[in-house]
Amino acid sequence: MRYLPLTQPERHAMLAAIGAATIDDLFADVPAEARLEGPIAGLPMHASEIAVERHFSGLARKNMAASDHPFFLGAGAYKHHIPASVDHLIQRGEFLTAYTPYQPEIAQGTLQMLFEFQTQVARLFGCDVANASMYDGSTACWEAISMAGRITKRNKAILSSGLHPHYVSVARTMARFTGDILQTGIPQLAATTDSAQILAAIDGETSCVVIQYPDILGRIEDLSVIAAKAHEHGALLIAVVTEPVALGAIKSPGEMGADIVVGEGQSLGVGLQFGGPYVGLFACKEKYLRQMPGRLCGQTVDAEGKRGFVLTLSTREQHIRREKATSNICTNSGLCALAFSIHLTLLGEKGLRDLAMLNHGMAVQAAERLAQIPGVGLINDSFFNEFTIELNKNAREIIHQLAARGVLGGVSLGRLYPGEAALENGLLIAVTEVVTAQDIEALAVNLQELMA
């Protein structure tokens, strides 16, 4: 029991000091009929570090790791190269094993990092302020819809059909219980989005319009027209960014008038991790600050006048406001926010722009190569590092066949939109800086053979 420092003689000495005869005296308040006598039957006993490590190595080998294969999956989680120093730094015990910075005098490291993170996120999204992170993009998206409801005192949200279907599902789950009304749709396999329908749907009862940018099919569109129409009717524009690297190449949503911008920060520093933990990004205009959910770090001074940082505006939060809080969120995603912030600091403005253009360039080359395959059609006119192709076969089946050939070939729209016949031949392909020309060729050759 390597994690337990007490020795048996110490346990006895401590029991004696307490005045208890046995350890069970300390569990006297547990009704006898509910008390377990020995270790729970049927479960294994303790194991050595060697044994546990061996067990996990065996399980890990049963998975196809992205780095070992030509890899093209995206749809809200992207494989980017993470510099070695990021993982080293987040494993420093002073970051890894610290708590939420409730005692600011001995948590300035975490607090200053959060202040830097908030500034980075706000600038990247083109917003005035950002919070200290949420669980992930999908939950941040619902929190934004909920916040728009509080600001506008309306409960009708229009969700673009280009919004990630899992984000829509999360919002739908919550809306069922809160009574919010969501207008949603299924995307068309076309170069144009549903913005015309959205413009037509905005009215005086709309609380917000939610648009993913770039959208689930990879399409990029100007948000300013929708922002103007939403504002005209007293509604807010919420932009959702699932690939923040894109903002090194394209305009920020804030520049185009978005009121709240949320996103998934996984692309920077965090890694794929089979879906979590990730890091939700949340930014907005300053005038909506007091309706924001989540932790906020703010600058102040100490008793000697030195600059320092604290958690602030906690009167919005559950531990103060209880049932009147703006959200029930408590733990956020601090360590992932740190990884995001370190990666973005290593990149800097120039690095982010170069990285974005490298992603885009690789993606354009891949799109052009794949479009040459008979039976493959490129759907997008515009895209960043992810685009949609239409096959002449069921893409979900093709994905399994590609995997059997050692190629992780993208995300089929059939997986994301089960039962939607019009989308079942659609395939999302993400191309980042880790993809090589050989990987693209491997995908193209195998796809061509499987489609023949």
Next chain:
Amino acid sequence: MSGLNQSGWKPAMGAAEMADAPTYTGNRALMLEEALIFEIGDGATSGIDLAPAPKVTGRLGGLGRSHKIGLPGLSEPETVRHYTRLSRQNYAIDLGLFPLGSCTMKHNPRLNEKVARMAGFADVHPLQPKETVQGALAVINDLAHWLIALTGMHGVAMTPKAGAHGELCGILCIKAALAARGEHRSVILVPESAHGTNPATAAFAGFAVENIPATSEGRVDLTALKARLGPDVAGVMITNPNTCGLFERDMKHISDAVHAAGGYVYCDGANFNAIVGKVRPGDLGIDAMHINLHKTFSTPHGGGGPGSGPVVLSAALSPFGPLPYTARTADGVVHLIEEADAEAFEREHFGAPLQSFGRMTAFHGQMGMFTRALAYIMSHGADGLKQVAEDAVLNANYVLRSLEDVLDAPFAHSGPCMHEALFSDDGLAEGFSTLDIAKGLIDEGYHPMTVYFPLVVHGAMLIEPTETESKAALDQFIGAMRAVAARAKAGDPALKSAPHFAPRRRLDETLAARKPVLVWKEPDRVEANP
């Protein structure tokens, strides 16, 4: 208190001495000041070398970025130094005892970090074909199996991302179960001593929240609770062991009464560490309980997350849990049951139509936390986890009995405490408060306990030592607590201005809230160098 610091090392000078010995940098030897990245970096610097982008015709839809973003970059050595310097301004479990009540700051084994970083778990995409992620799905399924066995419950929802998200999951299950019965019940009862997340969660899910009082012993008032039950009450949210550090002796009676009135019982499992392997919540009639993997099962807190909050569910609530979930079939295959397969799978295996309330998050939960928690659970095994609870409770009682003569312990007469010991500010000198004790502890080299929570005790101090502290570590902490308490009772003015030796003195939280500065802005003018 001499002899506690056997090395005789003196951490820093007092403020008066410092004023006599200014340094050019403002640093104090190993105590290093660090500027913001915005003050030391610039947009042209990068710490990453990238291949040049291929020359292509851009397809950005005419939305190419023209404005500067304003992101500073640092070279790799500067980056490593910046964050290393920042890290040294944090207290952490790796540095010492971290007695933050209800937060279970126990040692974070590094084996867990190692396994979580294996490429087969860290470098797989959530939407890979299921046959390519069988090992990852097995981890989720195995952990689910352990959590069910340890709690004696029927099922478990693995996707919630943290404790409060788990609460939401449990409350949504209750709401869905009521809806399936065709009932609309609008009230959730929450004890006064509950974590703030409980009422916030119930309200977030559209319930009205009503408080139930506590008895003078610090437990839920069963009579008052029973009197309030009725057809409008959807359920109760109870923390057990509760936030006063006490086991709710009447838990089974509470559950029976709530069930008899047609409601459900939610248990906040934040304090599961006290009873893991000793009591199964399923035997107490609980319908839903979240488990903070970042507390009981030692996944690191990371300065405020990420957490993970799986929710164990009774047979009555399991059908309503979220998608997706994992299931192992007789052929050994682990399935990931998503929207596409759920209806058919449940009809085939459970003989019932799909009743899930839906999806709570984009993917399958906190995989990186699952690997860590499972490695921890397997390391301890059934025998070790029981020992965890026993040592956690033993350590807390040792602290309680070692301090009750110097600090008011309002519930010390209520019997043994569980994993945490609760004190009040009663008996401190005029003008001295719990906050002063907390800040004094900082100078002694400790992170303070949880302060001013639970709200049912005036100036509450909630101490949770956890099982990963040695007796020697506890004895030193107790010595420090006694010394600081003595200063607070004697009215030592130096305690009012503590901490003296931390990277910062007391910070002005009022200023921060009154004039919020949440992002860095370029100074309007550069002030002349003094």
